[in-house]
Amino acid sequence: MTTSIASTASARPSRGRRAADLLARDLPDAILMVLDGVGEVAVVIAREYLVRTMVLLRDHPDTLYKVPLLVTAVDWPDREPEAPRFDVVYQLRSLHHNDDCRLIVQVTEAAPELPSIERVFAGMDWHERETFDLFGIEFVDHHDLQRILLPDDWDGHPLRKDYASFGEPVAFTHNLEWALPAAERPRDMPGSTR
């Protein structure tokens, strides 16, 4: 098996083109959009096809994306309601074809959930927990979806854009409401977790 793994660089097309081509051929319904830029192709796929797409990309001899690199999210709060607020980003690597690909699933603020793929890639377990922890995105069917980096009793999800990063609220006599627990604080105040 080891001999078939690419060991040297060769001139190659945009990274991820391989995945986009295979999906266009075998699972065209899954593709919502193909983004191309900076030498990398990202495929936006439909949420209901996520698990099937992952299994296909992992097992098909043309792709063999067997290494889960990361799961994360990007928050675009101004995009709603025209488009869903969160991009959930998956990056996979194929050692056999020396390629990596990016898949994006968009989820809305009202229902930030999508199926877990920890059963497809064991390594996605912690990455999904991290994304849940920092973005509040729910991975349905994950066996142990709990915070991983932050303490269990933490309020809010810090990597959301509306989570203030600077200036912890300090309560003085003129703004005693700032000493309230995070959930009861006024919405527009610094440090509000919304």
Added chain:
Amino acid sequence: MAVLPPPGGPSLPTRDPVSDAFDRGRTMLGVDSANDAIDIVQLDDETMELNMGPQHPSTHGVLRLVLELDGEVVRACRPDIGYLHTGFEKSFEGHTWQQCIPFTDRMDYLAPLFNNLGFSLAAERLLAIEVPARAQYLRVIMCELTRIASHFLWFGTSALDMGATTPFIYAWREREKLLDINELVSGVRMHTSFIRVGGLLADVPDEFYALVNEVVRTFPRFIDEYELLITKNPIWVQRTRGLGVITPDDAMAYGVTGPTLRGSGVPYDLRKACPYSSYDHFEFDVPIGSHGDAYDRYLVRMHETRESLRIIEQAMANLPGGPVNTSDRKVALPPRNEINTSMESLIRHFKLVTEGFHVPRGQVYQAIESPRGELGFYVVSDGGNRPYRCKVRAPSFSNLSALPHMVHDEMISDVVAVIGSIDLVLGDVDR
């Protein structure tokens, strides 16, 4: 690619530590196994939960493991991380691109230059700028020196974990020389921020060449010395052979990368597979193991330090002249003499320092081979002067997630040895 010869002795099958220990005990007691009356008494299935950490010094930082023990055997392991979480990814979003570099230093604090490099390469790809050849070579030299320093530190501390104090002192002695080079080029020993978007902090001083050539000349002997101490040391071999085995398929499924993946026999190294920063100009081998155990990971790392020396030697011999920063004025500061004479340059200088440069819209995933594995930066820009989102794909994070799999059914005293063998940096795990 060089495949390390399998060291002497047949490879051990997966062990059953309970009956192993039982057999050893019987041999020690001189029990005649043919007609003895001792039988393994099957106790009930009750297991004990044990907390290891978060302050255990052998865990290289603040890692907590919740172990489920059946006697001395680990039946389940649940790592609890986050004690060093600093929210760097959030901080990135509030700082200009160049200001993010010092944050990257502090993630994998044993190999800070790799973090600088990964972030800089990602930003440079979005900006579509090319850094001069001299800067690329110096980046390679500094990164490989860091790789050696990191592997030496790993060598010393993981031997210390298993009770050998001498290697630690030796490794520290040599690592000191590498930190001196860091200090010489950047003024700082660890968090150098030497590699910046667009090039380097500055060109290297004249004393640099002699120091690095001295490293290339003398270090092979030191590595021989380390190997003499450890490689065939029966205690070390017994302790690590067949321990913490992970198969190539499992390693891939967990996203394990770096020496831990190569120890399992998968010859994947990003310096070869997707060369960046002129790595394709140098000749070097990628050592791989054959058993995927802790001992093979040790061999791979020791061999990698020799390969790093080869790379440094070639880079020093062919080091091109010229500038070490891009001339693209989108990113580069105007030269000093221009600032004195041109108002426009002065304004540009002021704007670059205060507001920073703007990076075109787009997203990019840039991965490099850090001493611990694939270090990736997934960077999204909305066209502003700050990263819109920067996700760090930390190699230690994925490697640690495979730990429960690796210590399953091992003895509790071996857990520390397995942790050592995957070379964790908790700053890298928690970010």
